[in-house]
Amino acid sequence: MSHDHGAGGHHPGELSDGEVRARALESLFREKGYIKGNVVDEIIDTYTHDIGPLNGARAVAKAWVDPDYRERLLADATSALKELGIGGLQGEHMVAVPNTNEVHNVVVCTLCSCYPWPVLGLPPRWYKDAPYRARVVREPRKVLAEFGTTLPAETNIQVWDSSAEVRYLVVPQRPAGTEGLSEEDLVPLITRDSMIGVTLPSVPSEAVAK
């Protein structure tokens, strides 16, 4: 992907400003020897295939079925995630915040877009854009409703603004009707958005039917 996708094939004027700037830098970095071999592809590959929200989902599913692990996750998320081989850049200092019937947690970074990359992958576009960053620290109930999440009025909402290097992982509540599911079967129910706190885990239709 790194050296064979220059501007060829595009007509002048079709390229976005970002693409122009990125391609120019890539070209200069290669000319000066800052890019060596396939390092660009390797990084893109890592974040496209090895690092993503599945990591966080594995930890949450384990916390749902294993009370000891849940306790370790809530006491020291950085270490508990490391037990599962999860950690690294932007996940050096993790705190897990559990949702309960009384409190629902949501995460934002109003000043930039801090996000736990090794746990949830790279952030979705809406997390980085102005409307979410501006509004979720003022009207979280309305914001959650836009994501299709309406919480009971008696549930408090806690919004965590990660303005330092601490990154937050929301541990959603295990949905009712999933008692019979194994840890492995629970993983797909735990979405990225539910670990940011804007949605609740999805409930499999078979579980509801039972």
Next chain:
Amino acid sequence: MIGIHDMGGMHGFGKIDTVDNEVFHEPWEGLTFALEKLCAHYGVWLTADEVRHAIEKIGHGTYLTASYYEHWLHAWEPLLIEKGFLTEEELRSRQQAVRDGVDVSVQGPPTTQAEIDELSKALAKTIWEGVPADRKIDARPAFSVGDRVVAVPRPVPTHTRSPRYIWGHTGTVVISHSGYILPDAVSQHLGENPEYLYSVKFEGNDLWDDQAEPGTHFIVDLWESYLAPAGTTN
């Protein structure tokens, strides 16, 4: 600094486009992400806060109209030039070449497999091991969990990580973290100057008056020098 990046609580941004499941939307976004790792590796910036401050300085118009990865590129260019990695002229003429549809794929200087492996290993180490920002402090923390604290206004023209929407408001310490590098100092090359960090909880009613939604609370991570004791009201 008081800038457009500090957008917590601002009105007028409209609805959220809530669906996005792509890691990179265009190949150049992935490229930009990878270039960021390379810039960090070569010391174009030394800390996250140096690059955050560079993004804060790209201009309010650009900040609002450019995309997330465009912010990065706008922010790096002055740093790359200032630190001698490339010249303004090189950059502008190469950008023009890209715009004109010239093939800018170039051959780098000769390199050995050992050099390639070394760079690849160094980047992987950063990605998988991270760059911890916590530091040991000998002094005792000034605040403990349960303390009432005021977020002192920080209207500095330089980098700070205290968002404006909490300035002057009183909250409660809910987590006492260890020492962390102080962004204000390190972004200005004044050393790490670590301070204790706290998660401080503010009530919606206190921040937003009669506009607050019921039962909403806001927790912000704040360094010790951003806070003052809230007196004896606790």
